Amino acid sequence: MLRTEFIRNNTELVKKGLIKRNWSEDRCAILEEVITLDDQRKKIQTSSDSLLHEMNLLSGQIGDLYKSGRREEAEVLKAKVGELKENSKELESKLKEAVDNIEAKLLTIPNVPNELVPFGNSEEENEVYKDWTEALPDLGDNALAHWELAEKYNLIDFKLGVKIAGSGFPLFRNKGSKLQRALINFFLDEASKAGYEEVVPPLLVNAPTATATGNLPDKEGQMYVAERDELYLIPTAEVPVTNIFRDVILNEADFPQKLTAYTPCFRREAGSYGSDVKGLNRVHQFDKIEIVQIAHPANSYDVHQEMLDHVEGLLQKLELPYRILRLCGGDLTFTSALTYDFEVYSAGQKKWLEVSSVSNFETYQSNRLKLRYKNSEGKKQLAHTLNGSALALARIIAAIFENNQTEQGIKVPAVLVPYIGFDWIN
RNA sequence: GGAAGAGUGGCAGAGCUGGUUUAAUGCACCGGUCUUGAAAACCGGCGUACGUUAACGCGUACCGGGGGUUCGAAUCCCUCCUCUUCCGCCA
Structure with a gap:
């Protein structure tokens, strides 16, 4: 499997390799697709991570509130985290979907042939x-x-x-x-x-x-x-x-x-x-x-x-x-x-x-x-x-x-x- | 196949009545002080992956794998895998 980063940094090289394997120009579009999907994945992960960060902070506060006996205030925060959790779960499944999607595409991309490999169909x-x-x-x-x-x-x-x-x-x-x-x-x-x-x-x-x-x-x-x-x-x-x-x-x-x-x-x-x-x-x-x-x-x-x-x-x-x-x-x-x-x-x-x-x-x-x-x-x-x-x-x-x-x-x-x-x- | 116990960072080994654990402590390792040099002692550092940043850094996830409960899980529940001990079977 090629690395996404490698495809990103060497798109032309990989494309040349695929063409040597008789891939059509159209089929090579998968390389751009992988990069685009990876861009999306990064965005999703960024928002997912920051949401998790927020939830972690609030959970910590809930713990502190319970310890000092301020139950009502804790309950309010609990409700709030509950809402965030909905979003978080959604982002998480989107993230998994994106990762799986990229992997599925990567699996269909063969290795880049060495320079010595001659052109040919069969x-x-x-x-x-x-x-x-x-x-x-x-x-x-x-x-x-x-x-x-x-x-x-x-x-x-x-x-x-x-x-x-x-x-x-x-x-x-x-x-x-x-x-x-x-x-x-x-x-x-x-x-x-x-x-x-x-x-x-x-x-x-x-x-x-x-x-x-x-x-x-x-x-x-x-x-x-x-x-x-x-x-x-x-x-x-x-x-x-x-x-x-x-x-x-x-x-x-x-x-x-x-x-x-x-x-x-x-x-x-x-x-x-x-x-x-x-x-x-x-x-x-x-x-x-x-x-x-x-x-x-x-x-x-x-x-x-x-x-x-x-x-x-x-x-x-x-x-x-x-x-x-x-x-x-x-x-x-x-x-x-x-x-x-x-x-x-x-x-x-x-x-x-x-x-x-x-x-x-x-x-x-x-x-x-x-x-x-x-x-x-x-x-x-x-x-x-x-x-x-x-x-x-x-x-x-x-x-x-x-x-x-x-x-x-x-x-x-x-x-x-x-x-x-x-x-x-x- | 049956029964019981256990799986924590390179290794050893706490935590396992859920919330200062961002995983204690020791060893190993790296850097420094001291020394002619080394050892010892002392000080500091010490995981992986991803995201973010010009950079320093910050964030997220990871305590055998997967799933669940909860505001919050190494810690509770389910399931699978592996190892140890005992029993059964067997080359």
Whole structure:
């Protein structure tokens, strides 16, 4: 969420950002509306506060009068305060209305994109920031898709998943499940080596937590809900891990905060059907290792680069062909200022699969989280939050299956052999 | 799940028969005096958010969250949450 004061002082800058996100000139009028509403709010608060002040004074006098036994005079004042109270209640509800109104509008305003974010309407216009320069693997017409390989080698049972839960809930088995476990351990070890503290967070979160990361109220349809207990299944570890820092005030010496977590992720993916959902391409439950950093505003983009390097290193170690995209304004997540997507080429389907998204949210999340730090003057400032997938498993598995298929089976990437204990899946 | 008790400022801890509480006091922290320096002692300061002001300052709200009673609530009532102890159940 942007701060009202920020919008007030940087209206043109915010407007430029919205236009990069393909907002129309008319739609940008919301910025002026917020400012006008905030002006009104200030006026209401001023009169409300002074009325309360008056009532407080009179109440004090009533107390004094009672003590000195002057009951009649006290009664007169009581009647007077009673009248003021009517007005006060009215002002109070107006104030609440104004505040709620402003907040509701702020929630519909996305983050201001970084200067580097290219213009564009959709994912087709994302900028290829770093392309794969070697030849892409060409396995000919006999190359199988990962769901065919999964069946051939008995690695994933999609039908059993349907029986037990429904479509989009794959059941990994045999060497398929071992590969999954190996990847989790590999990614967590790499994150630890890079200085991230490992945490195991709750997989269900409460409403305040889901609200702080922006999953509520507008993205409610994306999450599974345990209604009876008012808990939400996490769509990503970002939600519980970032909330570690809700209502936290750090010291400058506390930077950077680096956390990593392995969790399953649950996504309803309502409304997405078709060839994209085949096999592991888009599922309701998948495993992911997330990296999160809380950074000082002065160097959060260095931190961003560090995280990109980390993810890139993982893909290199797995020997997978990848490219990095810089998301355009039209494809940029609501809360992000700058996002890079990592895509892995999957030779069986002959397409690029998104396996990681690394974003800098600047203060957009921390404003809602109330995540601040004390600067050298002792003043409280909002910190920057960043996160990225390192990495999302299901599609990595799909890519390994497809790219590493040979006549004698699927070759396990060398870096995983110590984790998994065998060289071939066959 | 049942019963009882408790949640107060960075920490500890009063207040909880409603009105000099603008939340006592201690510790911690910051500034000063003293000292070669430090400690001790003494003096002063010490929360957050919002509004208002050129500024000093002033005002409002906040004693787990929300609601209520009252002219007035940390204090009384309702409700939810959390913690502690005991019982039950259980990996």
